[in-house]
Amino acid sequence: MDDSPEAVSALTAPEDLAEYGFWRELRRTTQARIGLGRSGDALPTARVLELRAAHAAARDAVHSPLDTADLVRRVDECGLGVAVEVPSRAADRAEYLRRPDLGRLPAPGSLAEIPRGAADIGFVLADGLSPRALTDHGPSMLAALIRELAQRYSIAAPVIATQARVALGDHIAEAMGVSTVVVLIGERPGLSVADSLGIYLTHLPRPGRTDAERNCVSNIHPPEGLDYVRAARVAAALISGARTLGRSGVDLKDTSGTDLPAAMAGAEAEPLG
Incomplete structure (x- = not known):
C-alpha cells in the first residue's frame, strides 16, 4: 500500500496531516495499529479494509487444515x-x-x-x-x-x-x-x-x-x-x-x-x- 503523505491526504483530515510523519515513523517500529488517521468520525476506508483482511487471515489460519x-x-x-x-x-x-x-x-x-x-x-x-x-x-x-x-x-x-x-x-x-x-x-x-x-x-x-x-x-x-x-x-x-x-x-x-x-x-x- 502507498503510505506516502500524498496518498494518505485523500483519506485523512487536513488537520491530521501535520502529525502524519510522526505516526508514520512510529508505525515502522511496530505491527500494532497506531496512528491510522481518520475520515470524519471514522477510520479511513483503506484502514478498515486492512483490518478486515487481517481478521480474515486470522480466521483462515485457525480453520485451514494441516497438510x-x-x-x-x-x-x-x-x-x-x-x-x-x-x-x-x-x-x-x-x-x-x-x-x-x-x-x-x-x-x-x-x-x-x-x-x-x-x-x-x-x-x-x-x-x-x-x-x-x-x-x-x-x-x-x-x-x-x-x-x-x-x-x-x-x-x-x-x-x-x-x-x-x-x-x-x-x-x-x-x-x-x-x-x-x-x-x-x-x-x-x-x-x-x-x-x-x-x-x-x-x-x-x-x-x-x-x-x-x-x-x-x-x-x-x-x-x-x-x-x-x-x-x-x-x-x-x-x-x-x-x-x-x-x-x-x-x-x-x-x-x-x-x-x-x-x-x-x-x-x-x-x-x-
Missing part, C-alpha cells in the same frame, strides 16, 4: 527418523475449538505407534490454533533446534500432533520415554500476525503437568518476529537450565542473553511439589 503428508515429508528431511502422527480426541476442527480439553488428550490407541526409548529430547510438532504457523515455520524451526542440540543430547524421532493443545505433548513424551519434551505449536492468530509459532518446553513431562511447569518461547515468525536461530538458542539455554535445575517452569528464567546459567534464577527456589 500432514507434506509436513511429514519435510520433517523427515531433518534426519531424526520417520515422524509418527498422533491425533487428539477432538474429532474435527469444530470440536477442537469448542472443547479445548479434548485437544489435550490423545485419541484412544494413538500412542501405540510411538517407539519408546530413553532419548534426552523429544520434539512434538502440533498444529494448535494456527496450522499455518506450523506449516510455514515448523520444519525450519525444528532444523535450527537440531543444529543447536544434537551435539549435546540424544533426540527421539519426532511426532506430529493434530487438533492438539500443548498438554497433549505430555502424553506423547511419556510414551516416548524422553526426559524433556519440546512442543512446537501454532499460536493463536491475532490481527497483526496469523502465523506465529511457539515453543513450549517441559522437563520430566507427564500427564497432569500445568502451564506453570513449562517455559515458552513465543512470537517466532521471521522476518518480523523472532528468527529460528535466536529462538533455538533461547530454547537450548532453557533446556540446559531445566536439566541442571531438575525442573522447568516458573523457577527457570531465560538468561541466554547474559553470562549467567539459565538455572541460576531458580537455584534457590524450593522444589516443586
Whole structure:
C-alpha cells in the first residue's frame, strides 16, 4: 500500500496531516495499529479494509487444515527418523475449538505407534490454533533446534500432533520415554500476525503437568518476529537450565542473553511439589 503523505491526504483530515510523519515513523517500529488517521468520525476506508483482511487471515489460519503428508515429508528431511502422527480426541476442527480439553488428550490407541526409548529430547510438532504457523515455520524451526542440540543430547524421532493443545505433548513424551519434551505449536492468530509459532518446553513431562511447569518461547515468525536461530538458542539455554535445575517452569528464567546459567534464577527456589 502507498503510505506516502500524498496518498494518505485523500483519506485523512487536513488537520491530521501535520502529525502524519510522526505516526508514520512510529508505525515502522511496530505491527500494532497506531496512528491510522481518520475520515470524519471514522477510520479511513483503506484502514478498515486492512483490518478486515487481517481478521480474515486470522480466521483462515485457525480453520485451514494441516497438510500432514507434506509436513511429514519435510520433517523427515531433518534426519531424526520417520515422524509418527498422533491425533487428539477432538474429532474435527469444530470440536477442537469448542472443547479445548479434548485437544489435550490423545485419541484412544494413538500412542501405540510411538517407539519408546530413553532419548534426552523429544520434539512434538502440533498444529494448535494456527496450522499455518506450523506449516510455514515448523520444519525450519525444528532444523535450527537440531543444529543447536544434537551435539549435546540424544533426540527421539519426532511426532506430529493434530487438533492438539500443548498438554497433549505430555502424553506423547511419556510414551516416548524422553526426559524433556519440546512442543512446537501454532499460536493463536491475532490481527497483526496469523502465523506465529511457539515453543513450549517441559522437563520430566507427564500427564497432569500445568502451564506453570513449562517455559515458552513465543512470537517466532521471521522476518518480523523472532528468527529460528535466536529462538533455538533461547530454547537450548532453557533446556540446559531445566536439566541442571531438575525442573522447568516458573523457577527457570531465560538468561541466554547474559553470562549467567539459565538455572541460576531458580537455584534457590524450593522444589516443586
